[in-house]
Amino acid sequence: DAGVIQSPRHEVTEMGQEVTLRCKPISGHDYLFWYRQTMMRGLELLIYFNNNVPIDDSGMPEDRFSAKMPNASFSTLKIQPSEPRDSAVYFCASREGTVRQPQHFGDGTRLSIL
Amino acid sequence: AQSVTQPDIHITVSEGASLELRCNYSYGATPYLFWYVQSPGQGLQLLLKYFSGDTLVQGIKGFEAEFKRSQSSFNLRKPSVHWSDAAEYFCALYSGNTPLVFGKGTRLSVIA
Numbered sequence: 001d002a003g004v005i006q007s008p009r010h011e012v013t014e015m016g017q018e019v020t021l022r023c024k025p026i027s028g029h030d031y032l033f034w035y036r037q038t039m040m041r042g043l044e045l046l047i048y049f050n051n052n053v054p055i056d057d058s059g060m061p062e063d064r065f066s067a068k069m070p071n072a073s074f075s076t077l078k079i080q081p082s083e084p085r086d087s088a089v090y091f092c093a094s095r096e097g098t099v100r101q102p103q104h105f106g107d108g109t110r111l112s113i114l
Numbered sequence: 115a116q117s118v119t120q121p122d123i124h125i126t127v128s129e130g131a132s133l134e135l136r137c138n139y140s141y142g143a144t145p146y147l148f149w150y151v152q153s154p155g156q157g158l159q160l161l162l163k164y165f166s167g168d169t170l171v172q173g174i175k176g177f178e179a180e181f182k183r184s185q186s187s188f189n190l191r192k193p194s195v196h197w198s199d200a201a202e203y204f205c206a207l208y209s210g211n212t213p214l215v216f217g218k219g220t221r222l223s224v225i226a
Contacts, residue, residue, distance in 0.1 A: 045213060100208065108156070
């Protein structure tokens with residue numbers, strides 16, 4: 001049973017470049033979450049979707065960040081333009097719609113903006 | 115508002131020693147509680163969960179946790195720690211509003 005799949009695992013790019021992170025949730029899961037993890041701020045929820053619809057994006061730091069979920073099996077988190085302070089590990093997680101189900105996490109994308 | 119507090123940022127234990135990681139929550143009703151583990155370079159993996167019933171729950175890798183309503187706690191325990199248990203541990207609360215509320219995490223170091 002495949003878990004949550006994220007790509008790329010590592011991304012190094014220069015400041016000002018566009019960055020796109022990808023996530024494939026577990027098949028059948030209704031919820032998808034994007035998190036950012038840093039040493040300073042810990043694990044932060046950026047945005048989450050239910051049935052491909054964004055429900056809460058209040059955690060998105062600024063307009064440079066955007067997320068989409070065009071279908072039930074794919075989501076992207078885009079940063080444009082990127083800045084050094086965006087360097088972090090970005091996690092995607094998914095969950096079944098049934099109450100009391102745990103969130104399943106991908107292995108994350110380690111993003112470094114130079 | 116719901117919240118999860120993990121009072122210990124970093125704990126060091128000797129291999130073979132027992133372990134207890136603390137977790138306190140704030141929520142007005144019966145919570146659904148989880149413990150996750152994050153090994154270096156990996157995502158969060160579910161260790162165990164509590165929904166209702168028996169207040170002592172067993173998880174993977176020999177971990178257990180006890181829910182104590184009177185203390186608003188859900189502490190994680192393991193009787194004998196292995197070096198491979200070195201990781202970051204997160205307590206999380208599901209209150210009925212998606213998504214999970216996570217604590218800040220406790221980093222566990224294991225020494226020989």
